Amino acid sequence: MSTGSGGGFQDPPAEVLAEAASAFGLLATPARLHIVWALAQGESDVTGLAERVGGTLPSVSQHLTKLKLAGLVRSRREGRRQVYLVDDSDVVTVVRLMVGQLAERAGHSAGEPVHLRELGA
DSSP: OOBOTTTSOBOOOHHHHHHHHHHHHHTTSHHHHHHHHHHHHOOEEHHHHHHHHTOOHHHHHHHHHHHHHTTSOEEEEETTEEEEEOOOHHHHHHHHHHHHHHHHHTTOOTTSOOOGGGGTO
């Protein structure tokens, strides 16, 4: 591995870059990013997520399946409901940082809720 001029960090292996690109690719759709954003605020079932992000149940369910297969979200059974959550603090940090920065640039204050639709996502 070579050391670049960017502060002495070593370049990650190609397989790590490919995995990161895949994860970012999954978050590259506004709907999936909104779902992860919502789950970063707290767990929810598919009905609550569909209402929050303005999607249909089948659509949100498909997005959750892809996010779950990629390991970005997980689910647990709660009675008859399937509850989804993001339990990887690093994913939560990245999503909050990116969306928070975009919200600031768009003129939203830190205290008001951020809705991705308002950011043009």
